[in-house]
Amino acid sequence: MTKEQFKKKLSNFWYYYKIHTIVAVFAIICVAFMVKQCAERIEPDMEIIMVTDSVTLSEDKVTDIENMLSKYTDDLNRDGRKFVRCDYINMNQKQDAQVLYALQTKLMAEIAGSDTALFITDDTFLKRFQEQGMFLDLKDVGLSGQYGVKLSKLPDFKIQDMPTGFYDLNLSIRAFNGTSLDREDASDSYKNSVKMLKALLKNGGIIK
Template sequence: MAVRDEIREQRQKLRGQGFKAHWEYFWEYYKIHTIVAIFALFLIVTLVRDIANRKPYALYSLFVNNQGMETQTMLQDGFAEYAGIDTTKENVLVDTSSNYIGSSIDTTTVATSEKIMALIAAKELDVFVTDIGSAYHYASQETFMDLREVYSTEELDAMSDKLFYVDQAYADYLASEEYTTYITNGKFDPNNKYAVMADKYNETFHYDIMDPSEMDDPIPVGFKLDGSKALEECGAYPEETAVAAIVINSERIDTSKKFIEYLMK
């Protein structure tokens, strides 16, 4: 049997098998490609960082699944002017090079995940912008800051219709031993709504949008950017709502808030 036919047959078998089976298939067939891609990404990130380090960052924002061809240039220039940042002395970076598709565990998705982890570990990333579906994924991984830590109650109340929430109880389940056991053997408690939610995501790669009133522990972690003039002009997310969040360990909070303010206009 030709390799192409074997791969086609394997993919037919994987239909409906869930995250674990897809991951095992991916790792078997694309392990070397993934290692090479990650190494290449590391070299690129290192090079970009070395060049950028000639000037300190005023802001590092990451736009995942951006669709606009001119998003980076338009938003970097637009925000620098809006915030009065002298780009001869400080860098404003709108990184639009990453894509994440939960239903496709390929080298691009793996490289994006590795890049995000590296940037957060280095405390370089400030603002994370992506489509609402991907935002649920990263929010449930506790990637974003609780907005109550950096905004007053009055500020959040004034923007209540734009707030994006994650259920902390669901995030806690994903960090539990119970979930780890489920990933290993595929068994879960059907009476645990969070176990059911996690299993559904691993089967469909889709999050059901929940109202905060339905959550056990709703945490505001982002802002919905529907109606954003800046995003409309550059065509970043033309077909779906985007979400902007401050990364959990950002060290440039004031500039991050200013950037989100700019995006929400």
């Protein structure tokens, strides 16, 4: 085949199959991107929920919290990595009403459909959840009658450039079918959360 014949065939192919070729290339790029994302995705060993209407955090600061907490988790999924995911839900009332409704729905779904035990909340949500009986009385760690510990008392949360009000947030643990932190029949996930809570409290000198 001569060079001119090759160019003619190529021109004919492009004329008849241009759209097909573009679609095929686009599909290949999309599949490659999805495969790359799946390969890089890290499944968390545990999750915590942070919900506030008084403090707004950037994505970078949420990542800083995740990195700090990841030091205290066990490798529950046995993938050789330790990772805690922080599900941050910003319920600032200045947002659009439809956005707030969507976030409220997400929060309710997270609470109802997950075994997440550790929560970071502002005083508004701490009181709301406490009234619903959602949080455990911290009497087992010498904090009888308290349902949350201020982050200001936990040195591990001394993260640089946090927004105003961050250290007034509270760390709480959910009550699952019982009133004790050290239930023998608790799930591995819950035991891992208790272990993390105690490590943070110990570093703050609250327990020995």
